[in-house]
Amino acid sequence: MNTTRRTFLAAAATAVAASNAGATANVTTYPKLVHHVFFWLKNPDSKEDLAKLLAGLRTLAKIETVRGTHFGVPASTEKRDVVDNSYSASEILFFDDTAGQKVYQDHPVHKQFVADCQHLWEKVVVYDAISA
């Protein structure tokens, strides 16, 4: 990317962030519905299983009602009693509303992900939250 385009994008990102109603100047607000999912692998030490799960998760971005994604693994933040770093992978998907989340839930791409990857995990926890 050339410098002019990079500068435009940086300025544009700032403008978009600032235009979100009620946002603090430097902070972006996101679509209303967030779908948090945490996965615990059956083989938590298998890098191959983790890579398969993350590759499967990335396919979910293709679903048309998905507005944003974050796929992660435990970060090396400070260990504290309240921090759970026992999970293997995390998923965030943003939707505009519960209808968008329902389209995702029933979508063939999501069903394919579950069919391909569910043998990899022993536990999954989902938290769906709406902006408040």
Add this chain to the structure above:
Amino acid sequence: MNTTRRTFLAAAATAVAASNAGATANVTTYPKLVHHVFFWLKNPDSKEDLAKLLAGLRTLAKIETVRGTHFGVPASTEKRDVVDNSYSASEILFFDDTAGQKVYQDHPVHKQFVADCQHLWEKVVVYDAISA
């Protein structure tokens, strides 16, 4: 906001989203470090306590290393075995990196939030994740 500015912002948002490496065309990717927190109130039926907690959470957006926020309550998505909707409030904060999260953790605004609000909750669970 006038139409020209609205159009610029929409185009700019699309450009920024598309410029994120590896992003699917319609999907935004987010800063690398996400700090997920779930709170269970001592008085889960108290709307006043929930409002106090949410007001406290919103102050965290003032911290200079916070890049994005989502504050929520359980969404009315389909009830499934894997969905935990027992929590009272959720918090997402995005940071560029673990150093940004550490600045937040030690920040006076964060400490004030804990001092003002910790009597409201009986349980808190934190998941810190880094992009993978």
